[in-house]
Structure formats: C-alpha cells, structure tokens
Amino acid sequence: xWLHCIEIWYRQQREAKxxxxxxxxxxxxxxxxxEKKYPVIAGREKGPGPGRYGLxxxxxxxxxxxxxxxxxxxxxxxxxTDNMYSVDSSPGPQYHIDARITRFGKDGTPAxxxxxxxxxxxxxxxxxxxxxxxxxxxxxxxxQRRPPSYTMGSxxxxxxxxxxxxxxxxxxxxxxxxxxxxxxxxxxxxxSGGLSIGGPSEDLAKTPAPCRYNSTDPNVxxxxxxxxxxxxxxxxxxxxxxxxxxxxxxPEKVTVHKARAPAYSxxxxxxxxxxxxxxxxxx
Numbered sequence: 517x518w519l520h521c522i523e524i525w526y527r528q529q530r531e532a533k534x535x536x537x538x539x540x541x542x543x544x545x546x547x548x549x550x551e552k553k554y555p556v557i558a559g560r561e562k563g564p565g566p567g568r569y570g571l572x573x574x575x576x577x578x579x580x581x582x583x584x585x586x587x588x589x590x591x592x593x594x595x596x597t598d599n600m601y602s603v604d605s606s607p608g609p610q611y612h613i614d615a616r617i618t619r620f621g622k623d624g625t626p627a628x629x630x631x632x633x634x635x636x637x638x639x640x641x642x643x644x645x646x647x648x649x650x651x652x653x654x655x656x657x658x659x660q661r662r663p664p665s666y667t668m669g670s671x672x673x674x675x676x677x678x679x680x681x682x683x684x685x686x687x688x689x690x691x692x693x694x695x696x697x698x699x700x701x702x703x704x705x706x707x708s709g710g711l712s713i714g715g716p717s718e719d720l721a722k723t724p725a726p727c728r729y730n731s732t733d734p735n736v737x738x739x740x741x742x743x744x745x746x747x748x749x750x751x752x753x754x755x756x757x758x759x760x761x762x763x764x765x766x767p768e769k770v771t772v773h774k775a776r777a778p779a780y781s782x783x784x785x786x787x788x789x790x791x792x793x794x795x796x797x798x799x
Contacts, residue, residue, distance in 0.1 A: 557789060 572581040580586055616623040627681045655662065674680050735741065 572579055574581050577586065594656050616625075688727055689696055691699060692706060
C-alpha cells in the first residue's frame, strides 16, 4: 500500500515540474514577440576572414590532400620485453675468441703466471741476516762512558679533586723599585707637592708684578698714527632686468614671411553607418 502512495507522489511531482517548464517556455516566447525588431545592417554582417579557411594537410596519411602525392610513411616498433630475448633470440657479434687460438690450434708459446707469496711456517728455524743485528745498541764491553739516555713518559694524570695551578698562575717578582731583596736596584726618586706655606709661591711682601702696571697709550704723548677701517664690499650698479637667452626664441614657428608647414589635427571617431553631411550639391 505504501509503495503505491510513493508512486503516486512521484508522479504528481513530475507533472508539476513539467507544468513549470511549459510556463517558462510560454513566457519566453511572449517576451520574444514583444521585443522590437530592428532592420539588419549589411555593414555589420561580416563574413569570416582568410584565416577561417584551412587547406587539407600534406603530412601524414589521415586527411591528406588527395591532389598531392603522399610519401612513404614509416612507423617505430615498440621495445620488446626481455622475455622475448630469452625465449627466441640469437646472440649478436659478442663471441670472444682468444688471441692465442689460431686455425691450427692453440699457440705453443710458454705462458707464465705469478702466484701469491707463501706464508713462512713458524716452526721452522730462520737464520737471521746481517741486518737483524744492531751493534750500536749494544753496551760497550770496556770502560768507555755511555752517553746519557732519556725517555719521554706520558703526562701524569691528576685527579679531579686535586687543585693543580695552571702555568699562568705563577709570576716572577718585578725588577722595578726597591722591593726585590736579591736584586740590585737603581736610585729611585719621588716628586712631592708644592708647599703653600714658606715656599716661593707665598709672597709675604705683597710686591706687585710688572703686569700690574698699566702702560700709557703712545698716541697720548706722540703723534697719532693713521687709523684705517674695513667696510663691506659694494656691488657695481647694473641692470637687474632679465634678458631672454637664445633658447627662448623659436624661429621655426615664424610664419609671417615664410611658408607655413602643414598642420594636422585628430578628430573624433565617427560611426561607419552614419550618412555624411552634404552641404553643396552640384547641379
């Protein structure tokens, strides 16, 4: 029962959809009839250009120009798999013929080979040669004195808890001054400050110095010397008006006594379909 109801509902939905489509088609046709139709202008109807036409190709076999003769066509075969080589494939020129093989057989010249070095057996006795002895290392058998011999051992490893000072912790005593007890020192001098009481700077008599006296101007008791003064620089009188230079003049624009060059102007762009204005009509 419910399947029948679903089928009826789908049928109603489909019919309603068809009605909407028919209504939209009717409205569009009515609008197209109501629109104003304008006459067709022949100037606007433009045909395709030369690039729209294409000749048939002369390359290949498909679509070839039947008025032209075709050249032979070749194809590249695909690469064959390794299975084909292993199943049915003869070897190419890869045979290696030994150079010692002739048409009469193998060459009879002697051949030599170099074997590896055989390790010596440890149980056999080996007589040492002269180079195995070092007589310079042997101690002298008589009463000759031996030169001193020294050995270099490894650095002593200190423990991490030992406070061993570094080399830059040690410093030699200074050699300047009289502080070194076992070194002879030169004479040392000191400079003391000046004494304000009883010294040369203390003037008990309060005698005036030569600079305390004012000297009389020589112009008072002698002839007065000429005096000069320096005034500012004066500029020469000149005309302050601006004169035009040679670049101000444009002799090429003078058309009073010379022929004028043609002048052109750019007008507005007119439509190609507008009828030109004809004023004077010849009879």
